[in-house]
Amino acid sequence: MRPTDQHCSEAVGPPVSGLSVVSRQTHSSRIKIWKKHEFSVDMTCEGCSNAVSRVLNKLGGVEFDIDLPNKKVCINSEHSVDLLLETLEKTGKAVSYLGPK
Secondary structure (H helix, E strand, C coil): CCHHHHCHHHCCCCCCCCCCCCEECCCCCCEECCEEEEEEECCCCHHHHHHHHHHHHHHCCEEEEEECCCCEEEEEECCCHHHHHHHHHCCCCCEEEEEEC
């Protein structure tokens, strides 16, 4: 019997093909689910996209792609849409939620 068969929270070894856990809280058995969201951000230049990168990196717990020509940001995150909106608004740019991606 492999160690993963005994206790899921103490799994060791490579993940099962096609399955992965993005994040796990070590003090409980809750698994955080990451969701993809798309936002419109009024970015006009590289400085604007750098500001978006800066606030999202500071927040942490995110993976994102910035589409400057189309003024869109796609974020894969464990955070709520409200927190992501609040974070993006720190850039001083107009921001709106377009929906799940």
